[in-house]
Structure formats: C-alpha cells, structure tokens
Amino acid sequence: MNYPSKLIEQAVLEISKLPGIGKKTALRLALHLLKQNEQTVEGLTGALSRLKKETRYCERCHNLSDGPLCTVCASPSRQENVICVVAEVPDLIAIENTGQYRGTYHVLGGILSPMHGIGPEELQVASLLERVKSAGEEMEIIFALPSTMDGDTTSFYLMKLLKPFGVNISTVARGIPIGGELEYTDEVTLGRSILARVKYDFGG
Amino acid sequence: MNYPSKLIEQAVLEISKLPGIGKKTALRLALHLLKQNEQTVEGLTGALSRLKKETRYCERCHNLSDGPLCTVCASPSRQENVICVVAEVPDLIAIENTGQYRGTYHVLGGILSPMHGIGPEELQVASLLERVKSAGEEMEIIFALPSTMDGDTTSFYLMKLLKPFGVNISTVARGIPIGGELEYTDEVTLGRSILARVKYDFGG
Incomplete structure (x- = not known):
C-alpha cells in the first residue's frame, strides 16, 4: 500500500502489530x-503508557491490581480457602463477570x-504451592484451565504437586453450553457430556 | 464488566472509543x-502522538503530507491539469493503489x-475554485465522490460552480463491479448499468 506520509505509515505499522488488526x-x-x-x-496514548508503566500485580494471586493486593484478595467477603487456578487474567475476568464465584x-x-519452552x-x-502450604485451614483448589x-x-x-497437601481438587464442568444446539456440538464435547451425564435427583 | 484495576479500565475505555472496537x-x-x-x-503511543501533532496537509490538494506539498503534487510526472475530487484521504489512497491514475x-x-450542518x-x-481559476491550461475535473x-x-x-470556467467535468463510472455476480448486484446499480450500457466498438 502507498501511504501519503511517513507519519501515517509509521502509525499504521504500529497499530497493525496489535492482534487481529490488519493494515486496512x-x-x-x-x-x-x-x-x-x-x-x-x-x-x-496516555492511558496506554500508564497501563504499561504503572500496572501492578497482586502479590498473592498475580491478578492485575491497583495496590499490593487485588480487589478479590483484599475483599473480606471472599472465601480464602477456595482458590480457582486460571491461566490468564481474562479468564479471571470472565469468571468474575458470572457473579457465581465467591472464592479467590x-x-x-x-x-x-x-x-514453546514454558x-x-x-x-x-x-x-501457588506456598499459598496452599501456609494455609491454616482445609483448601479447595478448582482448575479452570484451557x-x-x-x-x-x-x-x-499441578494435581500431582498439590496431592501431598491433602487439598480438595476439582475442575470446571465440561459439557454442552447452555442454549447450545446438540446437533452442532463438537464430537469430543458431546462424547464427554454423555460419559459425564448428571443423574436427576428426584429428592425424597 | 468488572475490571481488576483502574488502569486497565481506563485503557479499555479509551481503546473502545475507536470505531468498530467494543469493550471486549x-x-x-x-x-x-x-x-x-x-x-x-x-x-x-509515540507513533500516534506524532501522527496527531506533526501531521501536515498539502497546501495545494489537502492530502496528508510530510512537507508543504504532498508526494502527488510534488511529483513532476503527474498531470497537473487533471484534478480528481475526493471526499477523504482514504479515497485518494484507494485510487493511488490502483496505479491507473496519473493526474492530481x-x-x-x-x-x-x-x-449535519456541513x-x-x-x-x-x-x-478548488482557486486552483481552476489560476490554471494556465485547460482543466479536467473528475468527481470520485460517494x-x-x-x-x-x-x-x-461543484459542477455548477465549475461550469463558468469552461472545464471538462466527468465522474467515475458506476456499474457492476469486475468479477461481481449479476444476480447479486443491487437493483439501483444494475438498473443504472443497463441505462449506461457501453457500446462495443468493432473498430473499422
């Protein structure tokens, strides 16, 4: 593409480095x-500069934070003995947005x-091991990984590492999404959801 | 949406002001x-700041420019007596990218x-009138407007304003896009393309 000026060319070059954004x-x-x-x-530009320069991470859970502890860890109403392990911050935000989770x-x-050498x-x-080790009460660990x-x-x-500490370990339920069409669910998910079927409880 | 920190909330707010970019x-x-x-x-951030602070516009055609004249106006190989009138810079860039146009x-x-009060x-x-008025030769004006x-x-x-100067005025051809399916062309375009049909020239 021909650009009318060097400044616009430079700006296009930098913006198009962002994921999912092409030259056009x-x-x-x-x-x-x-x-x-x-x-x-x-x-x-100011918000982006400050984001990079001043962003802090929670000392306990490594969430993004304004202070030494993030809003979740600093909240007195969250269950400290329940830890949900996520890969990245967006996963945490997604779970927070459900409003269903009261742990850390x-x-x-x-x-x-x-x-990738990770x-x-x-x-x-x-x-994570340190948090479990130093906990004074019985812990529950929930894996919410990809x-x-x-x-x-x-x-x-992680399960093998955590087992010796006698913690309760679980993973988020996998299955057909709510509102999802059975017909269009991929085979792996559908197969798993049949094997992991949930029994109806008719009460008394 | 809940954001883990003020910095990320501010950055999301600013980025989502861009057209076509939502909060997610x-x-x-x-x-x-x-x-x-x-x-x-x-x-x-540097490229965006400089873009806004240092961008100049061509004194003659108001294209983006690094100097007083843009690359098109400064080029000795462009036909100065042909002016293509466009609404915005992206239109100019699109025409330049065809490589078919040698005017200004x-x-x-x-x-x-x-x-919108414009x-x-x-x-x-x-x-534009000044350019036509001060031209020493016969001018051709091409409208490439929406x-x-x-x-x-x-x-x-513009046509009414330019007529007294005795210039040749034309507009870009409208019709079925090259490679476009007749069946899926909108009615207005298809109707116009029949009325404005082009006669085959069999030569001698």
Whole structure:
C-alpha cells in the first residue's frame, strides 16, 4: 500500500502489530484519530503508557491490581480457602463477570507448554504451592484451565504437586453450553457430556 | 464488566472509543499490550502522538503530507491539469493503489450535508475554485465522490460552480463491479448499468 506520509505509515505499522488488526483497519483507525482533537488522542496514548508503566500485580494471586493486593484478595467477603487456578487474567475476568464465584484466584500467567519452552519456572506455580502450604485451614483448589492438551497437562502436573497437601481438587464442568444446539456440538464435547451425564435427583 | 484495576479500565475505555472496537476487543488489546515490552508500547503511543501533532496537509490538494506539498503534487510526472475530487484521504489512497491514475487530487474533507450542518465553507471548495481559476491550461475535473444522495448533491453543487470556467467535468463510472455476480448486484446499480450500457466498438 502507498501511504501519503511517513507519519501515517509509521502509525499504521504500529497499530497493525496489535492482534487481529490488519493494515486496512490500522489505516482506518489512524485516519479516525487524525480527525479527533489532540485531547482525545492524548487520552488514548496516555492511558496506554500508564497501563504499561504503572500496572501492578497482586502479590498473592498475580491478578492485575491497583495496590499490593487485588480487589478479590483484599475483599473480606471472599472465601480464602477456595482458590480457582486460571491461566490468564481474562479468564479471571470472565469468571468474575458470572457473579457465581465467591472464592479467590491464582493466575498462573500461562500454561505448561514444552513446545514453546514454558516450564513450571515460567509460571506462578511455586507461589501457588506456598499459598496452599501456609494455609491454616482445609483448601479447595478448582482448575479452570484451557481444555487443550497443554491445559490438561498443566492440571495433571499441578494435581500431582498439590496431592501431598491433602487439598480438595476439582475442575470446571465440561459439557454442552447452555442454549447450545446438540446437533452442532463438537464430537469430543458431546462424547464427554454423555460419559459425564448428571443423574436427576428426584429428592425424597 | 468488572475490571481488576483502574488502569486497565481506563485503557479499555479509551481503546473502545475507536470505531468498530467494543469493550471486549479493547480488553483483549489492552491485555496484549501489557504482555509486550515497554519499547513496543512506546512505539505505538509515540507513533500516534506524532501522527496527531506533526501531521501536515498539502497546501495545494489537502492530502496528508510530510512537507508543504504532498508526494502527488510534488511529483513532476503527474498531470497537473487533471484534478480528481475526493471526499477523504482514504479515497485518494484507494485510487493511488490502483496505479491507473496519473493526474492530481483535491481532498474536500467531506461532502455537503445539510443534515449535519456541513456547508461549502466547511469543505475545501474555495481552494478548488482557486486552483481552476489560476490554471494556465485547460482543466479536467473528475468527481470520485460517494454515490449517495449527499455525494450527488456535492457533485451537482461543484459542477455548477465549475461550469463558468469552461472545464471538462466527468465522474467515475458506476456499474457492476469486475468479477461481481449479476444476480447479486443491487437493483439501483444494475438498473443504472443497463441505462449506461457501453457500446462495443468493432473498430473499422
């Protein structure tokens, strides 16, 4: 593509480094920003700079945080003896948005992946063990990791490490999504959901 | 949505002001930037700041430019007596990318729109007339404006202003896109393309 000026070319180059944004979209965004006043553009660039420079991570669970502890860990109403282990912050946000979970989290910062050279040292595994080790009460650990080969490997690895501490370990339920069409559910999910069928409880 | 920190909330707010980017995509982009090193983030914010602060416009055609004249106007190989009138810079870029046009441009900066309070004073109309007026040779003006009601109004308005100067005026051809299916062409385009049918020339 021909760009009318070096400045716009440079801006397109930088914007198109973002995931899912191609050169055409980048050009559209750059030309949109050019039409905005300086304050709007500074609002964006300032927010991004501050995000990178000033972002802190929770000392306990490695969630994004404004202070030493994140809002979840700092809240007195959350069950500290329940830890949900997630790979990344977006997973934590997704679970928080359900409003169904009252425990705490532990953000690993990824999953084990020998292919990409990511071992336990690259993840927040040691600090998870430390939290369990130093807990004064019985702990429950919930794995909410990706349902991929690497995700399962990570769950299995952590399970073996955590077993000696006598904690309750579970993983999030897999099955047909609520509102999902049976017909269009992939075979693996459908197969698992039949094997892991849930019995109706008719009460008394 | 609940955000883990004020910084990420602010960044999401600013990013989601961009056209076509919602809160979820903004969060994904913000978390992506957090994973990059500081240099990458500064590359982006720096390019956007400079784009807004240092961008210049061509004194002649109002295209984006690095100097007083844009690359098109500064080029000695372009036909100065042919001016293609476009609404915005992306239209100019699209025509340049075809490699078929050897004339110059005039960027209006929009089109007439009484609904949005955009009159001739808001657009680069006066400078277009000045270019035609001061031209020493016969001029050709090509309208490449949007094929909307407002676009047609703008073409008609400019045509009336330009007529006294005895210039050749034309508009880009409308019709079925090359490679487009007849069946799926909208009725207005198809109707026009029949009325404006092009006769085969069998030569001698």
